[in-house]
Amino acid sequence: MLEEDMEVAIKVVVVGNGAVGKSSMIQRYCKGIFTKDYKKTIGVDFLERQIQVNDEDVRLMLWDTAGQEEFDAITKAYYRGAQACVLVFSTTDRESFKAIPTWKEKVVNEVGDIPTVLVQNKIDLLDDSCVKNEEAEALAKKLKLRFYRTSVKEDLNVTEVFKYLADKYLQRLKQQTVEDPELVHTSSNKIGTYTVINNQK
């Protein structure tokens, strides 16, 4: 245990081009639902889910950021304080794959090196794939990221993505606590208060 009765809250940002399935992934994970309707995310929205990782209570706050460039100014501010990141591209959208390094850079520029995964979503549409397996794996290797293939529609691998991030974050937190016992009392792992400017869908 890190500390008796303490709940660790992790701010996770889910980023990537528009329509790759970011909102759907968060909805699937937090609410257990999937809808076929596409509604462009305006600005930022968040949902949360509580899980147990190695007997530790963890609250994941999943921040849904708009994939459209026009909302860049708003979303950038929301990367701040992020403790983990999901970089998403779609199996059927080559541009979304090509944009991954840029998304990673944007997050790193704001918050530095945080636990991050690369996700290829819409794996149920593999017949219409625009990205070869080897390419995706090579990118993950190049960026030194754990790689997951998901289908939010068919509920494949979504839980694993967030479990991995929570695990990785806790490992880092424990490591930091060993190195600096005071750190566990700082705001970095407490439940923060964030202001949602605009959570319209």
Ligand SMILES: Nc1nc2c(ncn2[C@@H]2O[C@H](COP(=O)(O)OP(=O)(O)OP(=O)(O)O)[C@@H](O)[C@H]2O)c(=O)[nH]1
């Ligand atoms: N076939 C299939 N469709 C999916 C999957 N995940 C999401 N979709 C669909 O893809 C479309 C876009 O999904 P969203 O979750 O709105 O995408 P987004 O990345 O949040 O888009 P922005 O809000 O513009 O950034 C919707 O019609 C979803 O139903 C999947 O795994 N398989």
